[in-house]
Structure formats: C-alpha cells, structure tokens
Amino acid sequence: QNPWAECRMSLLKEENVHLTRRLSGGGAVFHDLGNLNFTFLLRDEDFDLAKQQAVIQTACAYAGIRAEISGRNDILADGRKFSGNAFYHSRGHAYHHGTLLIDTDSEKLSRYLTPPKAKLAAKGVSSVRSRVVNLRQLSPDLTCKQMEQYMCDAFSQVYALPAQNIHLSPADTLQIRQTAADFMSPDWLYGTTPPFGFSCEAYFSWGHFSLQLQTQKNIVTTAKVYTDAMDWSVAETVENALTGKTFDLSSLCDALQQSALEETICSDLQALLQAQLQ
Numbered sequence: 204q205n206p207w208a209e210c211r212m213s214l215l216k217e218e219n220v221h222l223t224r225r226l227s228g229g230g231a232v233f234h235d236l237g238n239l240n241f242t243f244l245l246r247d248e249d250f251d252l253a254k255q256q257a258v259i260q261t262a263c264a265y266a267g268i269r270a271e272i273s274g275r276n277d278i279l280a281d282g283r284k285f286s287g288n289a290f291y292h293s294r295g296h297a298y299h300h301g302t303l304l305i306d307t308d309s310e311k312l313s314r315y316l317t318p319p320k321a322k323l324a325a326k327g328v329s330s331v332r333s334r335v336v337n338l339r340q341l342s343p344d345l346t347c348k349q350m351e352q353y354m355c356d357a358f359s360q361v362y363a364l365p366a367q368n369i370h371l372s373p374a375d376t377l378q379i380r381q382t383a384a385d386f387m388s389p390d391w392l393y394g395t396t397p398p399f400g401f402s403c404e405a406y407f408s409w410g411h412f413s414l415q416l417q418t419q420k421n422i423v424t425t426a427k428v429y430t431d432a433m434d435w436s437v438a439e440t441v442e443n444a445l446t447g448k449t450f451d452l453s454s455l456c457d458a459l460q461q462s463a464l465e466e467t468i469c470s471d472l473q474a475l476l477q478a479q480l481q
Contacts, residue, residue: 205399211317213452213480224392227289231316237306239347241354243299250297261357266342283336305347306339393421403479407471418450440464452480
C-alpha cells in the first residue's frame with residue numbers, strides 16, 4: 204500500500220531497519236526473529252481458506268492455545284491478534300501467507316509502525332501494541348522452532364498428508380537470489396506506491412505556514428505553500444525547492460537548506476518536517 208502512511212519511514216532509515224514490499228495486499232507488519240512466517244502455495248482449485256486457517260488453529264492447540272478467526276485476515280488468541288494474513292492470486296496459482304508472533308519485540312513493533320488513526324479507532328484501541336499478543340505470553344515455553352514443527356504436524360493432520368522437507372538445489376538458490384534482487388529495487392519498493400498527499404502546518408514567530416505536497420512514485424510532483432509571512436518570497440522559494448525531490452526527510456531538508464530561505468525560517472521548516480516525518 205503506502206509505506207509513508209503505515210511506517211515511520213525516516214526512523215527506519217535512521218536505525219537501519221529494512222523496508223520490504225510484498226505482492227499481496229493488507230497493512231504493514233514488523234518482522235524480527237521472534238516472528239515466524241508461513242505461506243500456503245496452492246493452485247486455485249486447491250485454495251481453501253477455512254482449511255488453511257484450521258492448520259494454524261490446530262498448531263496453536265498443540266501449544267495449548269485456543270486461536271479464533273477474526274474476519275478474513277486476523278487470527279486472535281486471548282482476544283488479541285497474533286497472526287495477520289494476506290492473499291495473492293495469479294495465473295491459476297495462489298498463496299496465503301501471514302505472521303505468527305511468537306516472541307517478537309513489541310516495543311519495536313509499535314515504534315516503527317504507524318497505522319492510520321481511523322483504523323485504530325475503528326477497533327476501539329489506542330495503539331499498535333495493545334492490539335497484538337505474543338504466543339509466548341500464553342505458552343511461556345513456546346519457541347519458533349517448536350511452532351514450526353507444530354505447523355508441520357497440523358498440516359499432516361488437517362490435510363491427511365505427510366509433511367516433507369524440500370531441499371533447495373543450487374539452481375533454486377540462484378533463482379531466489381535473482382528474484383530477491385528485483386524485490387529489493389527502489390522501483391519495486393516505492394515505484395508502485397499510489398499517489399498520495401501530505402500536508403502540515405504550524406505557527407512561527409514569522410507567520411503561519413501551511414504546506415501541501417502531492418507525490419507520485421515517491422517523488423514530490425506538486426508543492427503548494429500558504430503563508431502570511433512578511434517575506435512574500437517564502438512560498439515560492441519552498442515550492443520551487445521541494446518540487447521534484449524525493450519524498451524523504453533528508454532529501455526535503457537538504458532542499459530547504461540549499462534554497463534561498465532565511466536561516467531562521469529554514470530551521471523552523473526543517474524542524475516541522477522532522478516532527479511530521481520522523
């Protein structure tokens with residue numbers, strides 16, 4: 204979707220957290236080594252959401268945890284979300300994948316994700332952290348490795364088929380690396396971001412300032428400034444400085460620094476952007 208609307212993008216860059224983008228829809232998720240992920244890869248005729256969800260519920264039952272389905276995308280335990288699911292169909296094939304929060308860092312999860320407030324308000328909660336639960340909170344001895352085995356055992360039970368390990372050949376590994384390179388490119392990460400608007404405003408000693416930006420493919424296509432500053436050139440200077448720049452905190456601040464703005468005004472506007480985009 205739109206990473207700027209769901210993640211603290213500048214903080215990710217500052218703290219060397221990697222942004223990745225998947226083919227399927229749905230909101231942003233946080234990954235670390237305490238988050239076990241699963242994928243069901245099937246032909247369309249074999250896609251059976253209820254059966255696939257039953258595998259997850261059965262695996263949780265092995266760990267002594269009762270899991271319940273909430274709508275199409277979420278799976279809950281103790282009334283809180285531990286698994287977000289997403290789906291993709293193409294040319295007769297499909298996949299269903301998602302998270303299994305075993306022992307993820309909830310502080311970092313809430314630190315890096317910024318879901319729209321309307322989305323949180325609709326669920327009657329005030330923060331990301333309050334919505335999720337680690338399964339280890341409900342089953343203290345559970346590990347990712349154990350849950351991995353429970354998923355395999357649950358698959359065998361639900362599908363009445365033996366689970367087998369797949370070993371990658373050198374050719375498989377090479378293909379994966381080539382595909383990974385494509386999915387790490389800026390064109391993939393940002394080029395498919397739908398156009399979106401950004402706006403902010405503040406009152407300074409030199410006047411009121413309102414900024415509106417339109418972006419396309421992570422580039423500022425239009426910048427519009429409204430201000431009652433005594434210096435009539437502020438609006439035009441900022442608009443010219445930001446148009447065509449990458450929608451990124453450092454890029455926008457650098458553009459302001461290199462413009463002809465008075466030092467105090469430049470510093471105030473950089474602080475405003477930092478407060479909004481950090």
